[in-house]
Amino acid sequence: MEKKESLKAYKKRLDTALENKFLRKSLDNFAVAYKISREKAFSGMDVEGLVKEVADIKAAAIKNNEALLEEFTQKAKANGVHVHLADTAEDANRIIEKIAGKTGSKKVVKSKSMTAEEVHLNKWLENSGVEVTETDLGEWIVQLRHEGPSHMVMPAIHLSRFQVADLFSEITGTKQSAEIEKLVKVARQQLREKYFQADMGITGANYALAQTGTLGIVTNEGNARLVSTLPKVHVALLGIDKLLPSMKQALSINRILPKNATGQDITSYVTWITGPSQCKIAKNETREMHIVFLDNGRKKIAADKDFAQVLQCVRCGACANVCPVYRMVGGHRMGYIYIGAIGLITTYFFHGREHAANLVRNCSNCGACKEVCAGGIDLPSLIKQIHTRILDEEGHPLKNLLLGQVLKNRKLFHTLLRGAQLAQKPLVHKKKDSDTLYLRHLPMIFSKEHNFRVLPAIAKIPFRDRFKNLNPTIKKPAHKIALFSGCVQDFVYPEQLEAAMKIFAKANVSVSFPLEQSCCGLPALMMGEKKAARDVALQNLAAFENEDVDYIVTLCASCGSHLKNNLPTLVRKFAPKKAALFAEKIIPFSQFLNKIVGMEPMEGRGQKIAFHSPCHLCRGLKVKKDPRQLINKSGNFYVKTPEEETCCGFGGSFSMDFPAVSNAILTRKLEDVEKSGANLLVTECPGCVMQLRGGALKQDKNIRVIHLSELF
Amino acid sequence: MDSTVDENTQEFIEKATLVSARVYRVKDMASALDKALDLCKSKQISHAGIKTDPVSTKTALVMAAPNLDEDSFTSFFKDCRKNGNILLIRDNLRKYPDGIDMGLTLVDFGIAETGTLVLNSDSEETRLATMLCETNVAILRVTKIRKTALLMADELNELIKNNSSYTAFITGASRTGDIERVLALGVHGPLELIILLVEA
Numbered sequence: 014m015e016k017k018e019s020l021k022a023y024k025k026r027l028d029t030a031l032e033n034k035f036l037r038k039s040l041d042n043f044a045v046a047y048k049i050s051r052e053k054a055f056s057g058m059d060v061e062g063l064v065k066e067v068a069d070i071k072a073a074a075i076k077n078n079e080a081l082l083e084e085f086t087q088k089a090k091a092n093g094v095h096v097h098l099a100d101t102a103e104d105a106n107r108i109i110e111k112i113a114g115k116t117g118s119k120k121v122v123k124s125k126s127m128t129a130e131e132v133h134l135n136k137w138l139e140n141s142g143v144e145v146t147e148t149d150l151g152e153w154i155v156q157l158r159h160e161g162p163s164h165m166v167m168p169a170i171h172l173s174r175f176q177v178a179d180l181f182s183e184i185t186g187t188k189q190s191a192e193i194e195k196l197v198k199v200a201r202q203q204l205r206e207k208y209f210q211a212d213m214g215i216t217g218a219n220y221a222l223a224q225t226g227t228l229g230i231v232t233n234e235g236n237a238r239l240v241s242t243l244p245k246v247h248v249a250l251l252g253i254d255k256l257l258p259s260m261k262q263a264l265s266i267n268r269i270l271p272k273n274a275t276g277q278d279i280t281s282y283v284t285w286i287t288g289p290s291q292c293k294i295a296k297n298e299t300r301e302m303h304i305v306f307l308d309n310g311r312k313k314i315a316a317d318k319d320f321a322q323v324l325q326c327v328r329c330g331a332c333a334n335v336c337p338v339y340r341m342v343g344g345h346r347m348g349y350i351y352i353g354a355i356g357l358i359t360t361y362f363f364h365g366r367e368h369a370a371n372l373v374r375n376c377s378n379c380g381a382c383k384e385v386c387a388g389g390i391d392l393p394s395l396i397k398q399i400h401t402r403i404l405d406e407e408g409h410p411l412k413n414l415l416l417g418q419v420l421k422n423r424k425l426f427h428t429l430l431r432g433a434q435l436a437q438k439p440l441v442h443k444k445k446d447s448d449t450l451y452l453r454h455l456p457m458i459f460s461k462e463h464n465f466r467v468l469p470a471i472a473k474i475p476f477r478d479r480f481k482n483l484n485p486t487i488k489k490p491a492h493k494i495a496l497f498s499g500c501v502q503d504f505v506y507p508e509q510l511e512a513a514m515k516i517f518a519k520a521n522v523s524v525s526f527p528l529e530q531s532c533c534g535l536p537a538l539m540m541g542e543k544k545a546a547r548d549v550a551l552q553n554l555a556a557f558e559n560e561d562v563d564y565i566v567t568l569c570a571s572c573g574s575h576l577k578n579n580l581p582t583l584v585r586k587f588a589p590k591k592a593a594l595f596a597e598k599i600i601p602f603s604q605f606l607n608k609i610v611g612m613e614p615m616e617g618r619g620q621k622i623a624f625h626s627p628c629h630l631c632r633g634l635k636v637k638k639d640p641r642q643l644i645n646k647s648g649n650f651y652v653k654t655p656e657e658e659t660c661c662g663f664g665g666s667f668s669m670d671f672p673a674v675s676n677a678i679l680t681r682k683l684e685d686v687e688k689s690g691a692n693l694l695v696t697e698c699p700g701c702v703m704q705l706r707g708g709a710l711k712q713d714k715n716i717r718v719i720h721l722s723e724l725f
Numbered sequence: 726m727d728s729t730v731d732e733n734t735q736e737f738i739e740k741a742t743l744v745s746a747r748v749y750r751v752k753d754m755a756s757a758l759d760k761a762l763d764l765c766k767s768k769q770i771s772h773a774g775i776k777t778d779p780v781s782t783k784t785a786l787v788m789a790a791p792n793l794d795e796d797s798f799t800s801f802f803k804d805c806r807k808n809g810n811i812l813l814i815r816d817n818l819r820k821y822p823d824g825i826d827m828g829l830t831l832v833d834f835g836i837a838e839t840g841t842l843v844l845n846s847d848s849e850e851t852r853l854a855t856m857l858c859e860t861n862v863a864i865l866r867v868t869k870i871r872k873t874a875l876l877m878a879d880e881l882n883e884l885i886k887n888n889s890s891y892t893a894f895i896t897g898a899s900r901t902g903d904i905e906r907v908l909a910l911g912v913h914g915p916l917e918l919i920i921l922l923v924e925a
Contacts, residue, residue: 043906092888150912151903169903177904197901197909204913209822225886235856235899235914242852242891243819260885261878268875275902278740279839282914283894285884290891291849293819299889 017367020374023346024671027375030342031677035173040340041681043170045655047334050276051385063269068389070262071254071325075315081223081256082306088226092288095303098253102132102363105307109134109215109248110141112303116246118143118212122204124230124237125149126217127165127328128250128307130350131363134215145215146207148236150200157184163344165330165352166274171343204236214240218251219328220266221304224259227287228304231270233280241286245295248303249286253311254324260285266327266387273387274329310362319398323362325388326355332382332392337660338375341677348372354382354392361399366406373400375671377664377678378539379628394579400541409542416537417545423531423552427475430504434471441470444710449506451710463669465676466707469505476507480526483514490523492609495562497553497576497599499569500532501699506720509699513568513602513722520610529556533572538579539665547583554584554591565598566605568722570698571665573601574633601630603697603721607639607646615725617648622724623691624651625682625705626658627698640697640721647724654689656682661696663704679708686716697721733837733870734922740840744897745910746918757864757921758801761788764862764919765827766809785812787821789858790829791850818853828858828915832895833884834877835870835920841896842920845884852891861898861915866923 030036055063074081086096095112099105113121121143123129135145135156147156151168155161157180162168169177178191181199189199216237220229228249230237241247257263271277292300314320333339333353348356349368357376361369373396382392404413419426441450450470476498494517502510517524530553534546553576557565567573577599581592606612622644630636644651662668662678682705686694692715696702699720706718738748751757765788788811790798798815805811818825830851834843842863846852855861871877874894884892899914910916 039905046906148913149903150901154903167903167906170906172904174905174907193904193907194909196904197912201912205822205824209819222885225882227885227890233900233902234912236912238852238856238893239913242849242856260882261875264874264878264881278743279841279894279896281744281895281897281900285881285890285892285894287885287890288888290852290889291847293817293849 018371020371023371024673026346027342027671028673030346031673033343036171036343037341039170039173040343044334044340047276051273051331054272054276054278064387064389067266067269067327067387068325070257070265071327071388072322074257074262075254075321075324078253078256078312078315081258082253084223085221085226085256088223089288089304092226093299093302094226094288095301097303097305099305099307099309102307102309105132105250105305105309106134106137108305109250110138110143112246112248113138113141113143113213116213116301118246120207120211121145121213121215122207122211122240122244123147123152123215124217124232124240125152125168126215126250127351128217128252129215130161131309132250132307134250146204146211148204148207148240149232149234150197153200153204154180161345161350163352164333165328167330171345208239208243211244213246213248214244215248215250216240218249218255219270220263221251221256222259222263223256225287227260227285229263229267230284230286231267231280232282232284235282238282238284241284242290242292245292246301246303247289248305250305250307253306253308254326269387270327270329273331273385314362320358320362320395322388322390323355323358323395325390327387329387331385331387335381335385337377337379337381337662337678338674341674347375354396355390358392358395358399361403366403369399370403370407373403375667375674377628377660377662377667377675379660379664380632381628381660384632397538397541401543404541413540413542416540417542420532420534420537420545421548423529426532430471430475430500434473437470449508462672465672465711466679466704467710468707469703471504472507474507476503476510477526477528479507479511483511484524484526485518487518487521487523489521491521492564493523493562494564494566494605495525495527495557495560497530497533497557497565497567497572498526499567499572499699501703502569506699506702509568509702509720509722512720512725516606516722516725520606520612522610525560525562527556527560531556533569533575534583535571535575535579536665538575539667543583546579547587550580550583550592551587553580554588554595557595558591562598564600564605564609565595566600566602568602568697568720569700570601570627570630570634571700573599574629578633601634601636601697603630603640603643604634604636607643612643612646614646615648620649620693621652621689621691622649623654623686623689623694624657625661625686625694625696625701627696627701628660630697631658640695643721644695644724649724652689652691654685656685661701661704663700665700668704675704676708679704680712683708683712683714683716687714692716694718695721695724730867730870733872734867736837736872737835737840737870738922740837741897741920742840744840746840746897746920748920748922750922750924752923753925754797754864754923757923758797758804760921761827761829761862761864762804762809762811764860765805765811768826768860783810785810786826787812787814788827788829789814789818789825789850789854791815791818791848791854792831793829815850818850818857821857825854825858827860827862828854829862829864830854832863832865833869834880835865836874836877836894837870838873839896841874841894843881843884844893844895846891846893847889852893855893855895856914858915859911860917860919861895862919862921863895864921864923
């Protein structure tokens, strides 16, 4: 087992990446361009329907994997293909080494295969004296630099043309210009020779069709065709998860794969190979063909009811393309072999927890990956589950255990918060923008790098103590609601709830506030404390059980999304019915005000207002239009900013664990707002307020950040 | 013309053009070959290494057309030599590692939805003709254009079901975005793709 990288060493690597200006600019451009081209590629199509179809096809194929493997093997053997099954990475390497030995293959050309990366095939073959040349341009570049790919589809996205020019100058012994077109020609010439010299070609495959024993390979460069045509031996290495019943399913997946990967309708080449093809230099003019199916933990994943969906991945790489963390730090720090959200998960299964432990913490849980996943995988939730598993296996750190204990006991938790309010007194001061008090110095538990935003102090009087005086009796209410405050609004920003109370009173809405409600439980889940999250979920269910209300309104998108989406799963073995009833009543503030109350447009100040859409609102609760419409109804103008649905970098404990990454994401966001000309930024989650307002104050930006409730 | 054929053809042209393929409409097979000859003639000798015509001993352009039928090949071979100083070949493409100037193939189907060509390339020569060439010219009958790949799943199954079958979907030229995501054509295979649509 390799030595585990310490969290400190991992963070140091992150810092280096954050300082790499080329990487930052390149990934930034890519993140923006990708979204546009993906949208264009899918325009007029029912994306959700397509994803559902792919998810269903893959799920069924995984369930039926054993039978498909048997059918494929039979068919392929009848066609004269040698079919091998490798249980582990090492087995796969040995099998391929043996084929090379038997066929006397000394030189190998390869087209891109993540599966070969997974088993570290190149290193193995090179150690046994075989020369291996990657032929995918990006893979060839990273191979020459002795690196791994930094993206599943664009392996060399972390490198500039100048770095490539230097590299090519070195290998050709001639000074090469940094013109991309010329560099591509250099590769064409250099690699052409390699194809002709090679004894063996190794490819991966995107699809294995059981009905006909056919492999489907998707490429843009066309290198897989040369690799599988010129050498007299062809070895294909692929995971057993690539098996499908027939052409039809592959064509369905192929409608979405390239669109999701690069925004292309289809790649330049899709190659279908059934059995050994004609090869004029081989015996009987027929190529020797081997197919190596790799298990390496896949069967175990398939049998795990929570994680079987991991195998629905079609390796499009989209989860990296939209990940705010990937965008800041790049692939080499956002995966071990497989990159992006799916990489965080598969690293644990394929390469062990020593490689996954730090990675799974580096997720803000923004849900952007889940929204674009071609295979319909609930990536953020699986990342959290892996985090929990690793803690269960390695032992939970003391701070987690304490948090779990405290959260479970609401009285203790709230007493501690009140105590902290008194203790922080000498440390607090006022800032220009609101009544909120801020911490002058960060408490000792924080390090210097946490100082990228100003943190608010705990309010003198929490909302729960103010509620009684704020709540007028409403005789004939239009709607009856209960309020779920969440800890941050209750104890840090009670004014956001106070503002909402005024709006409710005007709209003739009667409000109750069950005092036994506690933390929603999301922070516990984010830290991998699933059990504590379940305990508070049950307490909250009990707190709201006897409320005779139509809705449970929350002004915190994170609480709302957690209560609606995660809570029923957490308590599914304890109170499934209660949880379903509770979850159904949860509604975010903006949706309640806009759709249920039907707020009318009013006179306002005519200000330009930018909006930050909290991840848990736009993706978690799928509420997109309501807050924007309310901004316009408030008598102001909503101005669109380029990436208002991209995470602000808060992510609860994420911003505590990875402050430098969080700060980079935050700064990017504030720059967008600044460019829009708006100096008021509205959002609908106290966590986002904390991050964005704290950052704007720290960076002295002329941007005021408020919660939507404070706009009226 | 049948309105479905017309619709599919229009969509095919639009999609193929989007991936930088050049599309020409020609009335029949003979005109398609004439057009291919013209296109090859306009190329500069040298891209793919200098070749000599063994008969005329003059430097010639090389065009590979492995899947033309016997008669068409014979007469086209003569045309190429007479009218264009072009050496037409169909065998031993492996002997041209530096490449060939033009690869000409008759393709089996077109897919309108994506501007894709479907080519049965079971023969090694057909495969190499489309891979080693600088310019890939494909001849496609408009009646062979289908709306989507899914709608022609049965026809595709016919192609792939036989042992030793090697079927290619080709959409545009060989491309890469691997250096700074800048699109560059011809990284391994053809630098350009030209499609000749035969009406009759």
